[in-house]
Amino acid sequence: MKILIAEDSQLSRSVLSSILIKYDYTVIEAENGQEAVDKYIEHDPDVILMDLMMPVMNGYVATKKIKELAGDKFIPIIVITSIVETSSLTESVESGADDYLNKPYNAEAIHAKIIALSRIKKLHDSLREHEEKLAKLNKQAESELLVAEHIYDFVLDKGHSGLSNVRKYMRPVTNFNGDILLAAHTPSGGFNVMLGDFTGHGLTAAIGAIPASDIFYQMTAKGFSIGDIVVELNQRLHKILPQNMFCAASFIEIDQERTTMSVWNGSMPDIIVTDVDGNLINRVASSHAALGILATEKFDRKIDILSLQGNERVYMCSDGVLDARNAESIKYGMKNYLALFENNKQVPVGFNQIVDDLFGFAVDGEVNDDISIIEVNTDKDVDAWHVDNKDKVGNKRITTEWSASISFDANSLKQTNPVPLLLNMVNGINVIHGHKERLYTVLSEFFTNSLDHGLLQLDSSLKSSPEGFQEYFTQREKRLNELTESKISINMEQKHLDGGWVIIIHVKDSGKGFDHKQLRKSLDDNAGLSGRGIELIKQICQTVEYNEKGNEVTAVYSFAKK
Amino acid sequence: MSITMTKDDANNEVTIVIAGRFDFSMNTDFRKILSDPDSTAGKYVIDMGAVEDIDSSALGMLLLLREKAGGDNANIVISRCRPDIIEMLKMANFQTMFKIA
Numbered sequence: 055m056k057i058l059i060a061e062d063s064q065l066s067r068s069v070l071s072s073i074l075i076k077y078d079y080t081v082i083e084a085e086n087g088q089e090a091v092d093k094y095i096e097h098d099p100d101v102i103l104m105d106l107m108m109p110v111m112n113g114y115v116a117t118k119k120i121k122e123l124a125g126d127k128f129i130p131i132i133v134i135t136s137i138v139e140t141s142s143l144t145e146s147v148e149s150g151a152d153d154y155l156n157k158p159y160n161a162e163a164i165h166a167k168i169i170a171l172s173r174i175k176k177l178h179d180s181l182r183e184h185e186e187k188l189a190k191l192n193k194q195a196e197s198e199l200l201v202a203e204h205i206y207d208f209v210l211d212k213g214h215s216g217l218s219n220v221r222k223y224m225r226p227v228t229n230f231n232g233d234i235l236l237a238a239h240t241p242s243g244g245f246n247v248m249l250g251d252f253t254g255h256g257l258t259a260a261i262g263a264i265p266a267s268d269i270f271y272q273m274t275a276k277g278f279s280i281g282d283i284v285v286e287l288n289q290r291l292h293k294i295l296p297q298n299m300f301c302a303a304s305f306i307e308i309d310q311e312r313t314t315m316s317v318w319n320g321s322m323p324d325i326i327v328t329d330v331d332g333n334l335i336n337r338v339a340s341s342h343a344a345l346g347i348l349a350t351e352k353f354d355r356k357i358d359i360l361s362l363q364g365n366e367r368v369y370m371c372s373d374g375v376l377d378a379r380n381a382e383s384i385k386y387g388m389k390n391y392l393a394l395f396e397n398n399k400q401v402p403v404g405f406n407q408i409v410d411d412l413f414g415f416a417v418d419g420e421v422n423d424d425i426s427i428i429e430v431n432t433d434k435d436v437d438a439w440h441v442d443n444k445d446k447v448g449n450k451r452i453t454t455e456w457s458a459s460i461s462f463d464a465n466s467l468k469q470t471n472p473v474p475l476l477l478n479m480v481n482g483i484n485v486i487h488g489h490k491e492r493l494y495t496v497l498s499e500f501f502t503n504s505l506d507h508g509l510l511q512l513d514s515s516l517k518s519s520p521e522g523f524q525e526y527f528t529q530r531e532k533r534l535n536e537l538t539e540s541k542i543s544i545n546m547e548q549k550h551l552d553g554g555w556v557i558i559i560h561v562k563d564s565g566k567g568f569d570h571k572q573l574r575k576s577l578d579d580n581a582g583l584s585g586r587g588i589e590l591i592k593q594i595c596q597t598v599e600y601n602e603k604g605n606e607v608t609a610v611y612s613f614a615k616k
Numbered sequence: 617m618s619i620t621m622t623k624d625d626a627n628n629e630v631t632i633v634i635a636g637r638f639d640f641s642m643n644t645d646f647r648k649i650l651s652d653p654d655s656t657a658g659k660y661v662i663d664m665g666a667v668e669d670i671d672s673s674a675l676g677m678l679l680l681l682r683e684k685a686g687g688d689n690a691n692i693v694i695s696r697c698r699p700d701i702i703e704m705l706k707m708a709n710f711q712t713m714f715k716i717a
Contacts, residue, residue, distance in 0.1 A: 251672075253672045253673060253675075253676055254673070297676075297679055297680050297683050298673070298676030298677060298679055298680045299676055300672075300675075300676070300679075302672070302708070320709070321707055321708040321709060322707075323707070339707070340706075340707045340708070340709060341709065342709050343708065343709040343710075343712065343713065344708060344709075347679060347713075352688065373672075373707075377671075385700075387700075388703070422671075423671070
């Protein structure tokens with residue numbers, strides 16, 4: 055440890071010096087204040103012993119100068135005084151001195167003071183080091199946030215800005231949102247909306263948001279259905295995000311005619327559909343894991359299809375809405391959110407009321423998470439894009455006529471589900487992006503009806519209770535195993551009809567036929583145990599006709615109207 | 617707010633008891649348990665009886681545990697959750713990845 059002694063008396067210096075050397079300190083000597091300042095700069099000592107009365111520059115001035123030079127750095131200065139000089143103590147402390155020593159020198163006292171002060175210096179130094187580190191980290195975090203914010207703004211900007219039928223309220227908890235809203239039209243005039251909620255905020259969220267938005271916009275522009283998009287997004291996010299991070303997301307896809315809406319909800323609050331007056335018509339709860347958790351083979355792309363009139367409002371929100379707390383720390387929760395849409399309300403609920411109600415509730419409370427509330431209007435007339443592009447829709451695609459038939463005997467029915475196969479075939483023949491999920495629904499429904507009711511003669515009323523549901527599948531497995539001499543034929547034909555394009559789907563089974571009228575359940579049963587029902591198929595298709603016996607059905611699916 | 621782990625060597629079973637708000641503030645302690653060689657077992661029980669609230673980082677931590685416990689083959693029971701927490705776990709579809717008892 056280096057000690058600087060500033061003392062004009064040769065004798066005093068030698069005495070002090072020899073004491074310090076005895077304690078193994080390195081000693082630097084200065085004969086006056088100016089020299090002390092110079093040697094401080096030159097040697098950077100750990101402690102300074104400073105006499106007050108010196109020629110050229112006195113101890114007060116030198117102390118002041120050295121303290122100024124040291125800035126934030128702590129350099130302990132001990133002034134040396136005689137008893138008679140005690141009145142000058144205040145002045146020396148005001149100049150910046152940290153402690154004092156009385157003459158004549160006492161070796162023990164000097165040593166003790168040096169130890170005590172160097173301990174304080176150490177503390178001061180490590181504090182300063184931490185502060186510097188923290189300041190540096192803060193600065194770094196700030197600049198990273200700025201980058202992330204830029205990325206987010208850029209990513210989000212190209213999305214919904216042009217969509218007149220989407221309203222949004224997005225309030226981030228930090229500088230910017232971990233929630234993302236992506237929305238775009240499909241080439242055929244429908245549109246896709248995704249509301250995503252990444253774990254975390256800042257850069258971590260942005261890492262996933264960039265590829266997510268690219269995939270969403272590119273695939274939507276190419277006409278892929280949301281089923282295809284969620285699979286791709288999940289795969290990419292599964293690959294790039296750490297295991298403990300994911301993106302909860304809800305998707306809706308509304309077709310160009312506003313007759314059906316496909317929904318995929320992965321770990322987001324219920325998606326709400328209301329009529330034009332704000333009455334609840336439907337809600338779709340989460341039935342999937344968030345994006346990025348499951349490997350592709352475990353991932354479930356199953357979507358719900360709801361029918362539309364073309365005058366609904368669809369509400370999506372992030373779980374920050376449910377997590378908002380009031381002054382008593384009670385959560386807003388799904389209950390309050392759903393209560394907004396209760397049908398006996400005097401005043402119909404709209405976008406503004408939802409936002410007002412939430413913040414009215416949480417007015418004295420806390421909001422810990424990003425909050426997003428989205429309203430999508432299914433009315434074509436408020437969709438500026440649709441109005442502008444009406445004439446272009448459907449004319450760009452080069453479409454060809456084709457037909458394909460495939461039939462399955464008892465053996466192959468036991469082994470395969472032909473529907474995905476059929477669909478892949480269709481995709482291979484002709485690009486009908488954006489219609490895949492709907493065709494899948496139609497084909498699945500017909501095929502299931504033919505197999506379960508036509509060939510296996512199962513009673514669908516069994517499915518009205520959970521126990522019966524189980525029984526239904528036990529029976530199904532048993533009868534399927536015993537099945538012989540049966541056949542299901544599927545024929546699909548794509549052709550030009552009345553200036554537009556249609557796919558005609560014909561499904562026939564070798565069974566006795568079944569009471570298809572029984573199957574015409576209303577869409578209210580959609581969320582029940584009995585599946586989607588023929589009524590939904592009628593919403594998706596232009597026409598659906600069963601023969602009298604009930605073993606043959608023909609549906610016309612129109613995908614490019616004039 | 618606490619998190620404790622006990623191991624039943626005879627049954628090769630680890631029990632993790634979590635109390636209070638299960639959120640990002642538990643991240644360090646939870647990861648410490650995950651990296652503890654003692655926390656390797658054939659079966660896991662997460663006792664959430666005293667958990668008041670969970671957030672998405674808690675879900676992330678559970679996923680980390682699931683990965684450690686063998687991913688799709690993991691045997692993890694999440695037990696004694698309050699109804700509102702079960703609701704949140706179900707919203708995240710965790711009943712397909714964990715046993716919720």
